[in-house]
Amino acid sequence: MNILTIMGTAHKGNTRAVVDLFLNEFKDNENEFEEIILPNDFQNFCMGCANCILKGEDKCPHYNDVNKIVGKIERADLIIIATPVFVGSCTSGLKALLDHLAYMWLVHRPKESMFNKVGLIITSAGGSGVKQTVKLLKSNLFYWGVPKVYNYGVTTMKMGGNYSDYKNKDKIKKQVGKKAKQIKKALILRKVGLKTRFFFKLFGMTQKNGWNKVDVDYWKKKGWLDGKKPY
Ligand SMILES: Cc1cc2nc3c(=O)[nH]c(=O)nc-3n(C[C@H](O)[C@H](O)[C@H](O)COP(=O)(O)O)c2cc1C
Numbered sequence: 416m417n418i419l420t421i422m423g424t425a426h427k428g429n430t431r432a433v434v435d436l437f438l439n440e441f442k443d444n445e446n447e448f449e450e451i452i453l454p455n456d457f458q459n460f461c462m463g464c465a466n467c468i469l470k471g472e473d474k475c476p477h478y479n480d481v482n483k484i485v486g487k488i489e490r491a492d493l494i495i496i497a498t499p500v501f502v503g504s505c506t507s508g509l510k511a512l513l514d515h516l517a518y519m520w521l522v523h524r525p526k527e528s529m530f531n532k533v534g535l536i537i538t539s540a541g542g543s544g545v546k547q548t549v550k551l552l553k554s555n556l557f558y559w560g561v562p563k564v565y566n567y568g569v570t571t572m573k574m575g576g577n578y579s580d581y582k583n584k585d586k587i588k589k590q591v592g593k594k595a596k597q598i599k600k601a602l603i604l605r606k607v608g609l610k611t612r613f614f615f616k617l618f619g620m621t622q623k624n625g626w627n628k629v630d631v632d633y634w635k636k637k638g639w640l641d642g643k644k645p646y
Pocket of ligand 1: 424426427428429430431500501504540541544571
C-alpha cells in the first residue's frame with residue numbers, strides 16, 4: 416500500500432509529531448511511504464489564468480511541478496493532508512498547492528483513481544480554527560473524488576514544543592491508534608458512498624449541457640456521459 420503525506424509545514428513541531436504517530440501505525444514491510452513537504456517541494460502560487468480548467472492542465476504555467484505531485488497523489492492508497500492552523504486556515508504553502516488542483520475537482524475533470532482512495536486530515540492548532548480548516552481540506556479531498564475522509568486534530572494551547580511534552584500524550588496516542596484501525600478497515604472496504612455517487616451524477620448532468628469544452632470532452636471520452644462510472 417502506498418501512503419502519501421502532504422505536509423503543509425516544514426516545521427518539525429506539533430503537526431509533524433502527530434503525523435509520525437499515525438505513520439508508525441502503518442509501519443509494515445508492505446507499505447511504501449512518500450511525502451510532499453510544503454513549501455519546500457512546491458513553491459508556486461496560482462496565477463489565476465484558469466488555463467488548467469479552460470484549456471487543459473498541461474497549459475498551467477507550473478504544469479511540470481504540479482504534474483509530479485499529481486503523479487504521487489494518483490499512486491497513493493491513503494492520502495494524509497496535515498497542517499497547523501494559521502490564522503484560521505491551512506498554511507499558505509498547502510493552499511497554494513490545492514489551488515493548482517482545482518481542475519481535477521468533480522465538477523471539472525476528476526481522476527478515476529481518486530474514487531478508490533481513503534483520506535486523512537491532520538490538524539494542530541493553538542486553540543481555534545480547527546473546524547473551518549478541517550472543512551476546507553475535507554471538501555478538497557471530497558471534490559477530488561476521495562469517498563472516505565477521516566480527520567484528527569490536536570489543540571496544543573501553546574506554541575512551540577511538541578506532543579512529547581503534553582500532559583495528554585497518552586490519550587493522543589490511544590486516539591491515534593483507534594483512528595488508524597478505522598482507516599485500515601476503510602482501506603480494505605474502499606466503498607464509494609451515496610454522497611459521492613450523488614455529486615458524480617449531478618455533475619454528469621451539468622456536463623451534458625456543459626459550458627467548458629475541455630471538461631465535456633473529458634467526460635465523453637471516459638464514457639461517463641453514457642452511463643460508465645469511475646467506481
Ligand atoms: C503564523 C501563525 C498563525 C497561527 N494561527 C493560529 C490560529 O488561527 N488558530 C490557532 O488555534 N492557532 C494558531 N497558531 C498556532 C499553531 O496552529 C499551533 O501552535 C500549531 O500546533 C503549530 O504547529 P507546528 O508545531 O506543527 O508548527 C498559529 C501559529 C502561527 C505561527
